[in-house]
Amino acid sequence: MKRCPHPPLLQVMTSEKKKKQSGVLRLRENGVVSLRVKAVAGLLSAEQLETLARTARDYGLGEVCTTARLNLEIPGVARADVADASKALYEAGLVLGSTGPAVRSVVACKGTVCRHGCCDTFALSRALEETEGGRPLPRKLKIAIAGCPNNCARVQLNDIGFMGHRFPRFDAEACTRCGACEKVCREGAITVTDDEIVFSPERCIGCGDCISTCPADAISIAYEGLSLYLGGRAGREIRLGTEVPGLVAEADVPHVTERIITYFAEHAHDGERFVQMMDRIGEETVLRELGLDA
């Protein structure tokens, strides 16, 4: 199993400079913490789940709780037991993290297996975790990936959000005028008559549902990719991310993300979220300097 390239807890703990331990959260009670375990793409093996359960029993309260970003936490661990507990987790390929000023756990919906999915969300999430997961930054940075416009991952509320799309092309010759595509299109972008199919591109949001529905293979993919949103945040202040023009090809997501994060690392002031940096520098300037303005 590949592991996060950024320092795991054990290394952080043995560092001379140790101040904050990534993945260790204070609780109300003094001397007791919660251990945050990263579940890349929300997936853990059965063996890892067994280790998680055993560690929760041996060192915690015998409970594991989920977080909004697909992490799992073991609450109630005595500070004195953190090293032993994290060692047990690390040996099973489980890494603590997703705290502090760094790239937080990537949230991805189950688009890889979902019937609506327009991209491989699990693979994208793993790729981003491998290259960017835990990267130290001036402030936390959140990434989310949704497989389609149903947007189960709420991508606009993240610093970087991706959403998969597939746009249709119709083959009038192959069409049997069954009307299934018109029924499935919730945007009303398709009208089927006895003579023709009328498609309204301005209504189409690229969900791809008509493509997978057509029983006659009369609808193919005209083009596909992921829309990109920058500068969203939730919590005490809520901002929706700005939609970047065009679509990012699935294969380009890792290097586009790396470019955006490097820009943030180089331009953000300490304590600034992406949107605050964008407000200070100017949205147009940021997009232009990132090569994302067209």
Ligand code: SF4
């Ligand atoms: S966003 Fe789309 S692909 Fe992802 S889980 Fe929801 S419906 Fe499925």
Ligand code: SF4
């Ligand atoms: S679902 Fe396919 S076959 Fe049926 S009307 Fe639409 S394009 Fe034609």
Ligand code: SF4
């Ligand atoms: S891709 Fe989705 S929105 Fe576009 S025409 Fe097909 S069903 Fe409608």
